[in-house]
Structure formats: C-alpha cells, structure tokens
Amino acid sequence: MRAETSMSGASGTIMAAEQPVHVKLRGVYKTYNSKRGDIHALDNINLDIREGEFLSLLGPSGCGKSTLLRCLAGLEKISGGGVQVHGKDIDGPPENMGIVFQRDMLLDWRTVLENVLLPLEFRRLPKQEYIEPALKLLETFGLRRSADRYPWELSGGMRQRAAICRALLDDPSLLLMDEPFGALDAITRDNLNIELQRIWTQTNKTILFITHSINEAILLSSRVAVMARDPGRIEEIVEIDLPRPRTLAMRESPDFIRYSAHVRAIFERLGTFIG
Amino acid sequence: MTTQTPAQQPETSREDGSFLRWWKQSSRLRFFLVFSILVLTAWEWLCSVTGVRPYIFPAPSQVFKELINDPQWLAAHTAYSVSATLIAFAISVVLGLILSVGIVYSRLLDRTLFTTLVATNAIPKVAIAPLFVLWIGTDIESKVLIAVLVSIFPMVVDSVVGLRSVDPGMLDLARTYRGTALQMFWKIRFPNALPSIFAGMKVAISLSLVGTIVGEFVGSNWGLGFVILQSQGQYNTPRVFAAILVLSILGTLMFQIVDMIERRAMPWHVSHRNRHDED
Numbered sequence: 400m401r402a403e404t405s406m407s408g409a410s411g412t413i414m415a416a417e418q419p420v421h422v423k424l425r426g427v428y429k430t431y432n433s434k435r436g437d438i439h440a441l442d443n444i445n446l447d448i449r450e451g452e453f454l455s456l457l458g459p460s461g462c463g464k465s466t467l468l469r470c471l472a473g474l475e476k477i478s479g480g481g482v483q484v485h486g487k488d489i490d491g492p493p494e495n496m497g498i499v500f501q502r503d504m505l506l507d508w509r510t511v512l513e514n515v516l517l518p519l520e521f522r523r524l525p526k527q528e529y530i531e532p533a534l535k536l537l538e539t540f541g542l543r544r545s546a547d548r549y550p551w552e553l554s555g556g557m558r559q560r561a562a563i564c565r566a567l568l569d570d571p572s573l574l575l576m577d578e579p580f581g582a583l584d585a586i587t588r589d590n591l592n593i594e595l596q597r598i599w600t601q602t603n604k605t606i607l608f609i610t611h612s613i614n615e616a617i618l619l620s621s622r623v624a625v626m627a628r629d630p631g632r633i634e635e636i637v638e639i640d641l642p643r644p645r646t647l648a649m650r651e652s653p654d655f656i657r658y659s660a661h662v663r664a665i666f667e668r669l670g671t672f673i674g
Numbered sequence: 675m676t677t678q679t680p681a682q683q684p685e686t687s688r689e690d691g692s693f694l695r696w697w698k699q700s701s702r703l704r705f706f707l708v709f710s711i712l713v714l715t716a717w718e719w720l721c722s723v724t725g726v727r728p729y730i731f732p733a734p735s736q737v738f739k740e741l742i743n744d745p746q747w748l749a750a751h752t753a754y755s756v757s758a759t760l761i762a763f764a765i766s767v768v769l770g771l772i773l774s775v776g777i778v779y780s781r782l783l784d785r786t787l788f789t790t791l792v793a794t795n796a797i798p799k800v801a802i803a804p805l806f807v808l809w810i811g812t813d814i815e816s817k818v819l820i821a822v823l824v825s826i827f828p829m830v831v832d833s834v835v836g837l838r839s840v841d842p843g844m845l846d847l848a849r850t851y852r853g854t855a856l857q858m859f860w861k862i863r864f865p866n867a868l869p870s871i872f873a874g875m876k877v878a879i880s881l882s883l884v885g886t887i888v889g890e891f892v893g894s895n896w897g898l899g900f901v902i903l904q905s906q907g908q909y910n911t912p913r914v915f916a917a918i919l920v921l922s923i924l925g926t927l928m929f930q931i932v933d934m935i936e937r938r939a940m941p942w943h944v945s946h947r948n949r950h951d952e953d
C-alpha cells in the first residue's frame with residue numbers, strides 16, 4: 400500500500416538511515432467522535448522520523464496533517480497504536496520540543512518579546528539570559544523593531560513569525576511546524592524557507608513540517624510524506640535527494656521538477672486537489 | 675548595526691499620563707462641561723420665570739447653597755457612604771474572584787453554588803434589605819452586606835465567563851511547555867479573563883453604591899441615603915438634590931477610577947486601542 404520512493408542517487412538515503420530514530424509512530428489511529436458520526440482522522444500511520452531529519456507532511460485540507468502533529472506532540476489522545484520519542488512511549492508533550500501551531504497563539508496581553516520569552520517562564524529558566532538571544536532571533540525574522548509591540552499591532556505574517564521565534568528560542572531538538580508560512584507573501588516565504596534551512600543545518604534539529612505547497616516541501620525536506628484523506632493516511636513517502644544547501648533557483652532544475660511532477664501525479668491518481 | 679532597544683521607541687511608551695495631555699485629549703469631558711453649564715443655566719432661568727417653589731423643584735443656585743451650607747456635615751455622611759461602598763466593593767471583588775475560580779475548576783461548585791447564585795439573583799435584593807437590618811442592626815455592617823449581595827453577582831458571572839472563555843489552543847501551547855495547573859492559571863487563564871473581570875468590576879462598583887444607599891434607606895442614621903430620606907421628610911428638597919448630586923458625582927468618580935485602573939492593567943486591550951482616534 401505505501402511505497403518508499405527514492406528517485407535518484409542513494410547518498411542522502413544512507414546518511415539518513417544511519418541516524419537513530421527520533422520519533423516513531425506505529426499503527427496510529429485517531430477517531431474523533433462527533434455528533435454527526437465518527438471522523439476517521441488518522442488510519443494506521445506508520446512513520447519513523449530520524450534524528451536531524453527534515454520531514455514534511457503534504458496533503459489536501461482535512462487529511463489529518465494537524466491531527467498527526469498533535470498526536471505526536473502529545474496533545475491528542477490516540478485511538479490506537481503508539482507514539483515513541485527516543486524509544487519511549489510518550490505520555491503528554493515530550494520534553495525539548497518546539498511547536499508552531501497553524502494559528503499563531505500569541506498571547507494578546509504580552510508584547511512580541513514577552514511572547515517569545517513565554518516558554519522560559521513555564522520552564523523556570525532565567526529570563527534575563529535569554530533576552531539577547533530572543534532579540535537576535537527576532538532580528539533574524541525581521542521583528543527586532545516590533546519587539547515591544549503587542550500582537551494586535553502586527554500583520555498576520557509578522558504574528559506567525561513571532562510564533563516561530565517563540566518555538567525556536569530554547570533551541571528544541573524536535574521542532575513541529577504546522578503550516579508556519581501559510582499566511583506569508585511569496586517573497587517573505589521564500590526568504591524564510593532559506594532561513595529555516597539554515598537554522599536546520601546549523602542546529603541539527605529534527606523538523607516535522609506541514610505544508611500545502613509541493614514546492615516548499617521539496618525545497619526543504621529530506622523526505623516528504625504525501626497524505627491522502629478519508630481516511631487520513633500516508634500514501635507515499637518521497638525521498639528528496641537534492642544537494643544541500645538548496646537554493647531557490649533549484650526549483651527550476653530538472654531534478655526538482657521531476658520531484659514535483661511525481662508528487663503531483665500521486666494527487667492526480669488519488670483524485671484530490673491540493674490546497 | 676545600530677541597536678535600537680525596544681524601550682527607546684517613542685510610540686509605545688505607555689507611561690505619560692500628564693494632566694495637560696489628558697485634558698487635551700479629553701474632548702469628551704470638555705464637551706460635557708460646556709453641555710452641563712448650558713443645562714444648568716436653562717434650569718436656573720426656568721425656575722425663576724416659572725416661580726416654582728423650591729420644595730417642589732429647586733433651582734441650581736439653591737441646591738448649590740445647600741451644598742455649601744454645612745460642608746462638614748455633608749462630608750461626614752458622604753464619607754460614611756463611600757466607606758460602606760468601598761468595603762462592599764472590595765469584598766465583592768475578592769470574594770467574587772475566589773468563588774469564580776472555584777466554580778470554574780470544580781464541577782460540584784458549578785452545579786451547586788453557581789446555580790444557586792443565578793437562581794437567587796432573581797430576588798430583588800431591595801426586598802430583603804429590611805431583614806438584614808433586623809438581623810445585624812443599623813450599623814455599617816448591614817449596608818456593606820446588602821451592597822455585597824447586590825454587587826457580587828455580576829462580579830462572579832463575568833469572572834466565570836472570562837475564565838472559561840480561554841482559547842483551547844493557548845492551553846495546548848502551555849501544555850507543550852509541560853506547565854503546571856498553577857502556571858496555566860496565572861499565565862494564561864487569568865490574564866485572558868481580565869477584560870471580563872474588569873467589566874464585572876465596573877458593574878460591581880456602581881451596584882455597591884446602590885446597595886449602600888438602599889441599606890441606608892432601610893435603616894440608618896448615617897450616610898447619603900439617610901440624608902435624602904431625612905431631608906425629604908423635612909420638605910428640604912434642595913438638600914435632597916444636593917445629596918443626589920453628590921451621589922452621582924461619587925458614582926461617576928468611582929467608575930472612572932476603576933476604568934483608569936483597567937487601562938493601566940491592560941494597555942493591550944481592544945477597548946483601549948487607539949483611543950485618541952475617536953476625538
């Protein structure tokens with residue numbers, strides 16, 4: 400049913416396969432019970448995310464991407480199967496995890512900087528020591544000048560970037576991102592894609608990234624898990640074996656185009672339109 | 675790279691509340707002053723042309739005369755009403771908050787206390803005020819109790835609504851930080867509820883004053899309620915008007931103070947955004 404495809408050379412594959420598994424999903428089922436009947440959001444999800452891997456979930460709206468991320472984050476009770484982090488079954492959110500939700504979830508009563516510093520307060524870490532790194536992070540995401548402003552004074556894209564800074568602040572080893580760039584204009588999105596790649600290569604994080612954009616998924620990922628809906632499942636995992644660091648110009652390269660054509664063909668076969 | 679620390683940004687400084695600035699910005703107040711002067715002039719003029727007797731309807735000048743007739747005496751009664759009101763308000767706020775937290779976190783309290791509160795709120799408190807005077811006397815305690823009874827309801831209801839209406843996503847966020855229940859309360863639920871809590875407080879301060887006056891009507895030798903009742907008995911209508919004037923000033927003042935505290939406490943809130951725009 401599910402196929403692992405690697406379309407070109409094996410160099411990237413070997414490297415990834417040597418890494419220990421960071422997150423393991425085994426036969427994960429998730430059913431939402433609602434008044435209008437049960438919704439089968441996830442159906443037998445099996446997935447190994449290796450340490451330092453950049454894995455994208457790509458699929459049409461409602462196929463269970465957010466649900467999968469929430470199960471992995473320990474926020475949702477799964478109806479069957481198991482989620483392991485570093486070989487241990489999770490009970491609740493794992494430690495050392497950063498998360499960017501589909502909605503920014505900034506707290507209205509805190510300035511941007513205070514929002515970014517929020518995780519430290521919960522973890523009782525010394526806030527003073529993190530102010531400099533936080534401002535630097537805001538600088539990276541073009542928010543330095545807005546550090547003292549309230550969320551309602553920001554545009555949707557700025558808010559989402561602030562939420563990303565908040566997730567990155569204490570350098571989590573596992574980063575979950577639910578359509579973090581969905582609200583951004585194409586140019587900012589391109590820039591942040593490159594920035595995210597830089598952060599990923601420099602810090603060796605394991606990243607689970609949700610997107611609607613085929614190009615974004617291919618540009619950033621080591622692997623792309625293509626999902627289908629009704630019931631929500633992983634249809635195919637595509638290994639992206641393009642050289643790093645990837646550049647925006649690569650999107651015009653024949654290899655890249657082959658990958659996107661391949662992914663598009665999967666959706667066509669399933670009869671779904673993405674987005 | 676020149677470093678511009680956030681504190682240096684002039685636009686966002688929230689601390690300048692100089693009187694002059696406030697006066698310049700408060701066109702609403704200036705408008706009201708002009709309007710009041712016009713109304714008072716018209717009122718005075720009408721009283722003098724119609725020759726209506728003061729004990730039926732006094733002119734502003736007569737009310738004013740009464741106001742400065744024995745300022746110490748009036749001030750003492752005012753102080754009494756203000757104390758009762760403020761004590762009742764403080765009790766309502768503190769007790770109301772404690773109760774609402776209990777109601778939000780305990781299913782049992784929700785089903786017993788909250789349901790009872792909602793049910794008994796239908797009883798007009800004025801109707802049971804005489805009972806309290808009977809039970810605990812005509813001293814300040816009975817006024818405070820009646821005022822608390824009247825004002826605690828909006829406090830509890832609004833706080834409960836505020837504490838409950840938190841975006842589940844925000845709680846999820848806090849859960850990913852493995853936060854404790856206490857942290858979730860102080861960092862998420864409580865600040866999220868502040869707008870609602872202040873809305874409750876604004877109603878509660880006004881109702882505390884109402885409750886106090888009702889208590890004084892029912893049985894008291896002190897307070898503005900007593901002044902009104904006594905003066906009415908003596909056909910001293912100008913003094914009744916004077917007391918009512920003091921009362922309305924008090925009510926407005928106390929409301930404004932709560933409003934000011936609210937603005938200080940939540941500079942981020944919708945109701946305070948771009949306030950100068952409306953001028």
Ligand SMILES: Nc1ncnc2c1ncn2[C@@H]1O[C@H](COP(=O)(O)OP(=O)(O)OP(=O)(O)O)[C@@H](O)[C@H]1O
Nearest residue numbers: 431433438440459460461462463464465466467501
């Ligand atoms: N709390 C919930 N209660 C009931 N059903 C839910 C809940 N959350 C999600 N669902 C259902 O589960 C399915 C998957 O939803 P999910 O949010 O995971 O989709 P998604 O792939 O993230 O979509 P999108 O790309 O639009 O964000 C949908 O059919 C949705 O209606």
Ligand SMILES: [Mg+2]
Nearest residue numbers: 464465501577
């Ligand atoms: Mg989603």
